[in-house]
Every structure is written in structure tokens, then in C-alpha cells.
Amino acid sequence: MTEDSRSNKIEDIKITGLDGKPITGWLDGHTILVGLMAYPIRHSMSPTMHNNSFAKLGLNGAYLCFEIGNDKLEGAVNAIRTLDMRGSNVSMPNKKEVIKYLDKLSPASEMCDAVNTIVNDHGTLTGYTTDGIGFVQSLKDEGISIKDKVMTLAGAGGAATPIAVQSALDGVKEIRIFNIQDDKWAQAEKNVKTIQEKTDCKVSLTDLADQDAFKKSIAESDIYCDATGVGMKPLEDMTLVEDPSWFHKDMVVFDTVYAPRTTKLMKVAQKAGVKHVFDGIGMMIEQGAASFKLWTGKDMPTDYIREIMF
Numbered sequence: 413m414t415e416d417s418r419s420n421k422i423e424d425i426k427i428t429g430l431d432g433k434p435i436t437g438w439l440d441g442h443t444i445l446v447g448l449m450a451y452p453i454r455h456s457m458s459p460t461m462h463n464n465s466f467a468k469l470g471l472n473g474a475y476l477c478f479e480i481g482n483d484k485l486e487g488a489v490n491a492i493r494t495l496d497m498r499g500s501n502v503s504m505p506n507k508k509e510v511i512k513y514l515d516k517l518s519p520a521s522e523m524c525d526a527v528n529t530i531v532n533d534h535g536t537l538t539g540y541t542t543d544g545i546g547f548v549q550s551l552k553d554e555g556i557s558i559k560d561k562v563m564t565l566a567g568a569g570g571a572a573t574p575i576a577v578q579s580a581l582d583g584v585k586e587i588r589i590f591n592i593q594d595d596k597w598a599q600a601e602k603n604v605k606t607i608q609e610k611t612d613c614k615v616s617l618t619d620l621a622d623q624d625a626f627k628k629s630i631a632e633s634d635i636y637c638d639a640t641g642v643g644m645k646p647l648e649d650m651t652l653v654e655d656p657s658w659f660h661k662d663m664v665v666f667d668t669v670y671a672p673r674t675t676k677l678m679k680v681a682q683k684a685g686v687k688h689v690f691d692g693i694g695m696m697i698e699q700g701a702a703s704f705k706l707w708t709g710k711d712m713p714t715d716y717i718r719e720i721m722f
């Protein structure tokens with residue numbers, strides 16, 4: 413049984429606002445709860461993002477983290493109904509496991525075979541995946557449409573799968589997936605099959621070891637997205653593209669990594685003079701905003717969140 417890593421003594425856990433001053437609470441008898449169920453999860457930035465959004469908009473909601481592994485998941489999901497919570501985020505190791513406890517899935521969630529957001533409508537639980545929405549929206553925020561574009565995508569894991577699926581659903585013309593021959597290869601093959609079956613997007617999978625194909629694909633692409641985590645600890649000084657000449661100026665280079673803020677890949681792209689180089693912060697805020705909208709019907713104040721958190 414997963415044990416909660418916190419002390420359960422309230423007096424042990426002090427809280428101040430972002431300004432360092434004690435917080436005067438808005439919680440009362442009407443407050444509606446939203447959760448995050450994952451393990452480990454105490455490091456998450458989502459509670460800060462959602463609780464500050466509730467406060468900014470004057471909404472009587474609270475977002476709390478629950479350390480939940482697969483072993484406690486069924487009970488935790490049933491508690492969403494029992495406690496009449498509005499819903500929950502779900503992260504590893506529960507993104508696939510949670511599906512069997514839900515009533516319905518969004519089309520993207522079904523295609524990804526993963527859920528990161530649960531919405532509770534009077535006892536009916538629907539699973540969504542918002543990471544791909546976050547990716548597409550973060551580009552829209554920068555004035556970039558993915559429609560009819562060619563994208564080279566490195567990776568087939570938890571971030572790359574919803575990016576590929578949502579991009580295909582939203583009209584990207586072609587996705588060329590590159591992956592190493594590791595335990596995610598089968599997922600990469602599955603992503604190709606699903607996208608071929610459910611959308612008009614052209615999609616292919618190539619072994620990342622074929623560096624000539626990788627280079628050629630990037631040169632022919634409007635968007636290069638790295639969703640591998642290479643560039644993040646412990647691979648902080650690494651990038652899949654070392655040579656700036658692989659990029660062209662008019663393309664988008666997108667790294668899903670958000671710490672460090674400027675990855676090695678982004679530095680290579682900047683050296684190449686690429687106009688649109690992005691880290692994963694925009695995607696992270698927008699995936700949260702998409703969940704927030706599902707729960708509240710309201711737009712998250714994303715400019716405010718970016719200002720206070722990043």
C-alpha cells in the first residue's frame with residue numbers, strides 16, 4: 413500500500429503565499445474540490461496553478477494533491493463520486509490504469525489509451541487527455557497554426573502520444589515519428605496505427621538510429637518537436653540534434669522540457685537562427701487551462717499564472 417509521504421499533522425506544514433505572507437483562506441462549507449492523483453506528486457506545480465486561478469477568478473474551488481498509486485486508485489476514483497468532487501487530474505502511474513474505473517472517454521483519450529483529467533458530471537466520470545490540447549494551444553498562443561503542417565516528432569511516450577493524437581485530430585498534414593528501439597517502440601507502432609485508422613493525417617515511424625532519415629525529415633518539416641525528455645536531468649547536456657544546419661529558419665522547434673528553461677536543443681535551434689523556439693512551459697500552462705475549462709467552464713487566467721509562477 414502506498415504511504416503518504418507527508419506528515420499528517422497540520423501543525424507541521426506551514427503555508428505562505430507567493431509573496432511569503434500568511435494566506436487568508438477562502439475555503440468554506442461550499443468549496444468544491446478537484447484533485448490530483450499520482451505517486452509521487454508532492455513536487456507538482458498544478459495545485460499552485462489551479463488554486464491561484466480559482467482565487468483570481470473568485471471561484472470557490474480547491475485543488476489538492478493525493479498520493480495515489482495503482483493500489484489505491486479504485487477507491488480514490490470512487491471517492492470522486494462519493495465526495496461529489498468536480499473531478500481530478502491523474503498522472504503516473506495511473507494514466508492508463510484509471511480507464512477501467514471511468515464511465516466514458518473523450519475521443520483523444522481513447523486514441524491515447526490514457527487519461528490525465530477526470531470530470532464528474534453528477535456521478536458520471538469522463539476521462540480526457542489535455543496534454544495534446546496544451547501543445548496545440550501553446551502554438552496558437554504564439555500565432556502558429558498546426559493545420560496542414562508537416563511535423564517531425566521525437567518520442568512516443570506520455571507527452572508525445574497526446575501531442576501526435578491531438579495534432580492529427582486538429583489537422584496537421586503529416587507526422588513523422590522517430591523513436592529509439594526501447595520499451596516505447598510498441599507504443600509508437602500503436603500511435604501510428606490509431607492515427608491512420610481514426611484521422612486523415614499521414615503518419616510514419618522510423619528508428620531514430622537512422623540519422624539520415626531523421627535529418628532529412630527535419631529539413632522537410634514545418635515543426636520539429638522533441639518529446640523525449642533528452643535535455644532534462646539526467647540528460648541535461650544532451651540533444652538529439654547537435655548540428656544547427658539541420659534546422660531552417662522558418663520552422664518551429666519545440667522542446668516539451670520545462671526545466672531547464674533553455675535546453676541544449678533550444679540553444680542549437682537559436683544558433684541556427686530558428687524564429688520560433690519554444691520550451692514546454694506554454695504547453696504545461698495550456699494543458700492545465702484545458703482541464704480548468706472542463707471543470708469550471710471558465711478560461712484560466714493564463715497570463716496571470718505565467719506572471720506569478722514562471
Ligand code: NAD
Binds near residue numbers: 546566670693697
Ligand atoms: P516517457 O518516458 O513516457 O517517454 C519518453 C520518450 O522518449 C519515449 O518515447 C522514449 O523512447 C524516448 N527516449 C527516452 N530516452 C531517450 C534517449 N536517450 N534518446 C532518444 N529517445 C529517448 O516520458 P514523457 O512523460 O513523455 O516525458 C517526456 C518529456 O516531456 C519530459 O521532459 C517531461 O518533463 C516532458 N513533459 C512536458 C509536458 C508539458 O506540459 N510541457 C507534459 C508532459 C511531459
